Amino acid sequence: MSRAAALAGIAAVVACAAIVSAQGGGKPVTGNPTPGTAQPEPPNLADRVTFVGCLQPVRSSATTPVDSNTPSNSRFELAKAERVDRVPPGTGGSAPAASVSAKTYRLEGIESQFSPFVGAKVEISGEIKESASANPPTVIVEFVQKLAAKC
Numbered sequence: 001m002s003r004a005a006a007l008a009g010i011a012a013v014v015a016c017a018a019i020v021s022a023q024g025g026g027k028p029v030t031g032n033p034t035p036g037t038a039q040p041e042p043p044n045l046a047d048r049v050t051f052v053g054c055l056q057p058v059r060s061s062a063t064t065p066v067d068s069n070t071p072s073n074s075r076f077e078l079a080k081a082e083r084v085d086r087v088p089p090g091t092g093g094s095a096p097a098a099s100v101s102a103k104t105y106r107l108e109g110i111e112s113q114f115s116p117f118v119g120a121k122v123e124i125s126g127e128i129k130e131s132a133s134a135n136p137p138t139v140i141v142e143f144v145q146k147l148a149a150k151c
Contacts, residue, residue, distance in 0.1 A: 046094035047127040053081035054151035055117045068111035073138045076107045076114040096128040102136050109141040121148040
């Protein structure tokens with residue numbers, strides 16, 4: 001190998017290394033990732049609960065269209081719900097989480113989070129939404145897992 005070819009190879013490696021290092025680095029991004037949009041509160045672990053049940057659409061006579069990308073508790077519910085103790089220690093101990101014992105729960109989230117699981121037996125984890133008048137109670141869903149294709 002000639003000396004010129006070796007120098008050209010070394011120069012190419014140094015140039016590539018310089019480009020790659022310039023791509024990384026910099027300051028970490030902080031602040032609101034979507035300015036003008038309120039960010040949700042961090043989850044309260046004491047309110048976290050897990051249920052197993054049948055995911056189904058809410059039977060409603062309302063004809064008002066709802067944006068499928070807006071979190072809502074008016075579209076889906078968990079029926080035949082049974083509480084499961086699969087959450088880490090120290091969770092599910094708040095008053096709202098400890099007192100729930102309903103068989104049906106409204107599910108708050110976006111449509112794409114639930115629509116693939118309609119009619120299936122699922123495991124749902126999330127937070128109990130505090131509301132004195134909510135009947136059935138609402139779960140702000142953080143996790144959905146299909147357990148069986150049918151209820």
